[in-house]
Amino acid sequence: MWKEFAALSALILLGISGARQNTAQSTSQTAKPASPPAKAGPAPAAFVIPPDIAKEPNPVKPTPASIAQGKQMYGYDCAMCHGANGSGKGDLAADMKLTLPDYRDPAALKDRTDGDLFYIIQKGKGDMPSEGDRQKPEGIWNMVNYIRSLSKKAPQAKAKPAS
Secondary structure (H helix, E strand, O other): OOHHHHHHHHHHHHHHHHHHHHHHHHHHHHHOOOOOOOOOOOOOOOOOOOHHOOOOOOOOOOOOOHHHHHHHHHHHHHHHHHHOOOOOOOOOHHOOOOOOOOOOOOHHHOOOHHHHHHHHHHHHHHHEOOOOOOOOHHHHHHHHHHHHHHHOOOOOOOOOOOO
């Protein structure tokens, strides 16, 4: 009887150990491989200004009245990021850690047409929201005139130290 009991025990142990091996093998075979990192989705489309709009000349003459109206709207909608004087260092830009062009520097907009600026103001770009329908086209052209006027102002002379 001991022989039968020993043989039965051996079979049970072999069965248990075999079952464990099969479970381990099946687990390793059915385990999913590490998935590749999730893709962020399609890359955002490049910002493109339609060529016909880029070529559009500003129909509003840069008169003192136009520049004053553009300055007023700029103060409401743009200064918080672009700075009250066009420096690109507005409070919101600093909070968002944005680097914006200094419109006082003539080189900042030398490659932008008035049509480019109109389109960017009207449609927005990147983090910049659009004016959309809040502003009539003439108002946007006034802002273009004001932004252009910022680089035409004579730089303030630094005070010379007393000798």
